[in-house]
Amino acid sequence: MSATDPKVKSKVGILIMAHGGGTTWNSMVQEAAKPLMENYPTEFAWGMANFVSIQKAILKLEAEKVDRIIVIPLFISKHSPILRQAEFLLGLRDELADAPMPVMHYTNEFVEMSGVELDESHKMHNMLFPPTLNQVKIHTPGQFTDALDDHPIVAAILRDRILALSEDPDSETVVLAAHGPNGEEDNTEWVKSMESLAAQIQKDQNQKGLMAFRNILSLTVRDDAPKPVHDQAKQHLRALVRQGNTSGNVIVIPVFLSPGGREKSIAERLEGLEFKWSGDTLLPDERLRDFLIESVEEFL
Template sequence: MSKAGVLVISHGSRSPEWIELIDRAVADIGDLGSGTEEVPIVSSFLEIVEGRLIQDGIDSLEAQGVTDIVVVPLFVSYGSTHVEEIRYALGDLPAPSFDTDLQPFRLRANVHMCPPLDDDPVVADIVFDRLRSLTDRPERQRVLLVGHGSEIPQFYRRWKTGMDRVAARLRLLGGYADVRSALLLPDETREAFADWRESEPDCDIVVVPLFLSSGYFTNTVIPQRLDGLRYTYDGKALLPHPSVSRWMERQAAERLKRIGPRRNLC
């Protein structure tokens, strides 16, 4: 007898507003195509949020009889080291490629991993929607997507590959003069500005943070890195946007289908 459940994992924050954004997005997940049996959904966090950590989420689902856990990592990129260490701790990877303090979780259920947001088309769609209020002459405007990044080479490459694909899709959607990606680790932001200003000193540049939600990086770090430069910026991140919930809904539903007819027979 089997039963499936969904575990959404995000980073965690000391900000109640940040947690509320995540909770609202998870609560908005709709039909998972599971038939008459309701699929339990639990939102958990990698760190900081005591009582709602990943182990707490696993325990909650298993206490409800769940034997197959579909894990939705609510992270922006495959380049996040957190995605890899979570996969390792859930038994989805034999070992991480870097040192981590995260220990394997205690679990009996089977784990079925979904991908992070990364270059899913929904990311460019959300950014395009956000840009509508910031761009009025797209054919003359340059868009700079700014992400967190990583100093570890293989994770840097994952960040860059995913963001460049988002940039390419966004360029097609919006008809912008150019769309590029820049990471904070290592810092590439001012270099992108220099390239554009050299070719067209008076060009309009719009900066968009590719972060899950607004916070320290969007409100402080990015403006500090771009201090003294001329650009348009509103600091808005991917959340709150209904498409994030639709993405989680789609990821979970597709993975549930692959589990097969054993699902939710308890």
């Protein structure tokens, strides 16, 4: 049964989780989700597993009388405390696996909906830092699909981003750069998924009878990590670009979902170095629609 088959419309609800950003960022995600929105009750939960956003989405879906909810985490990697927190909030984990993520929401609304009391020590820079979290109120079975990770659609989009800048693959070093998590274990697994994407891109070049790239390297820039970790990641990126330039050209590709500014920080930290850069993210690209549809079809 197809994910866009109206026969299943009244039974299944879709909850799409994404980091969220400005109007342009969010609208690109919503545009990719249009085929699902036309056939299922579909809601979005923006933020880093934001309790308020998730609870509101669940209430709206249950008001539509759905009998199960498919949760699509539209994040670059599943190796993240954001997704583990979302699993806890939706009752798929018994306990929080990490410290609660900061919340960008009005204090009164968060306290009222979550039941977690806050004092001034939990507020900083328009952010809330809750000491703990309760699970959301949900009466409908929920199922998580996979994050983007090393899905072939992601590899295909990244390959096109590279080819748009490539002139001589045999002499080019490609650097795939993602935001990345703070934790070392998560970061190791995140990079492994990106290395799988790199291998798929090289394999696709070979299968199409094209020259493979000289090298495709994968790393994370870890913008939100403690300063020593962040600084080390910055120097690692700069070192790879310098080394690539000794034997050819360097192409730097941001592995980000949607344009919104964070990806630009990669180019900024490479100031003074030679590299090719478009800044194009995964969205906008119609193939992300296929990813969302496939994610639902796996559970139908």
